[in-house]
Amino acid sequence: xxxxxxxxxxxxxxxxxxxxxxxxxxxxxxxxxxxxxxxxxxxxxxxxxxxxxxxxxxxxxxxxxxxxxxxxxxxxxxxxxxxxxxxxxxxxxxxxxxxxxxxxxxxxxxxxxxxxxxx
Numbered sequence: 001x002x003x004x005x006x007x008x009x010x011x012x013x014x015x016x017x018x019x020x021x022x023x024x025x026x027x028x029x030x031x032x033x034x035x036x037x038x039x040x041x042x043x044x045x046x047x048x049x050x051x052x053x054x055x056x057x058x059x060x061x062x063x064x065x066x067x068x069x070x071x072x073x074x075x076x077x078x079x080x081x082x083x084x085x086x087x088x089x090x091x092x093x094x095x096x097x098x099x100x101x102x103x104x105x106x107x108x109x110x111x112x113x114x115x116x117x118x119x
Contacts, residue, residue: 051089059085059107075108075115082107 063081067073086103090096 055085055089058088075111078111079104079108 059081062084063077066077066080070077083100083104085107087096087100089103090099093099
């Protein structure tokens, strides 16, 4: 019964601010115990893992496609792939353009760090 209540509280909280949703999640996990808590945590971890996997797949597909299309291996491919993956990942948020820009920048900085490593 507690799992059903936790699921209901998550679906009802979609219209709430992020801070309120976080408080509800904390109270939900705190009220569960034993196998119900383990099940809830496993579902949460699974959802996060799936989201990260989708992000990585979009980034990799776009990055490799850009390299093949442009016949160049440079930071522009990484920037475009990061921005596209960020836009897809942040599409459900109000500020998806900001998410796309920051993700593209982060991926480009990471690429510069990888390229500047001395072997």
